[in-house]
Amino acid sequence: MPVKLQSSGGEDHEEDARIEIVPLIDIMFFLLASFMMVSLSMTSIHRVNLKLPAAKTAMADNKTPPIHLAVDAHGVITWDAKIVTPTEITERLLAMKPTEDTKVLIAPDQDSRTQAVMSVIDAARAAGVEKVSFETKLQAP
Structure with missing residues (x-):
């Protein structure tokens, strides 16, 4: 059932409320990139510290x-x-x-x-x- 929007003047508009997908996708890509960067920074090499010849x-x-x-x-x-x-x-x-x-x-x-x-x-x-x-x-x- 669509939601009806009313202006402050009390008149009815026939526009349906909708969720914008583009900002949602932007946020999801940002979160994905953030989690990838954090997981890569958590990787460590378990080696002995040596001075190689x-x-x-x-x-x-x-x-x-x-x-x-x-x-x-x-x-x-x-x-x-x-x-x-x-x-x-x-x-x-x-x-x-x-x-x-x-x-x-x-x-x-x-x-x-x-x-x-x-x-x-x-x-x-x-x-x-x-x-x-x-x-x-x-x-x-």
């Missing part, structure tokens, strides 16, 4: 995402921001049943000891992973 010949690898391991300056090894030992690395890799495409990416701190990095390489190779590489930052020319 620089390499002039670094290349980006954009294929299958590798397994990220980090070795900090004190020799602490982390996998997805959780501290692990070389034995745990081997066990977790074996549980994943690595294929020939499985890659391990090691991010060593520039001040880390070589022995800690070698233990990570040995743990990955003990699980049958042959593709082991190092994460570096590109050195500016």
Whole structure:
């Protein structure tokens, strides 16, 4: 049943009341954009804060995402921001049943000891992973 509008003078108008859709759509788009921006700002990367060594010949690898391991300056090894030992690395890799495409990416701190990095390489190779590489930052020319 349409709503009848009356002016202050008491005369009847035959116009039906209606809801304007355009402002409603504008508000919905604004809310959608706001929620998207807030959800993107809530995303955080769970990585160990490292100072990566620089390499002039670094290349980006954009294929299958590798397994990220980090070795900090004190020799602490982390996998997805959780501290692990070389034995745990081997066990977790074996549980994943690595294929020939499985890659391990090691991010060593520039001040880390070589022995800690070698233990990570040995743990990955003990699980049958042959593709082991190092994460570096590109050195500016």
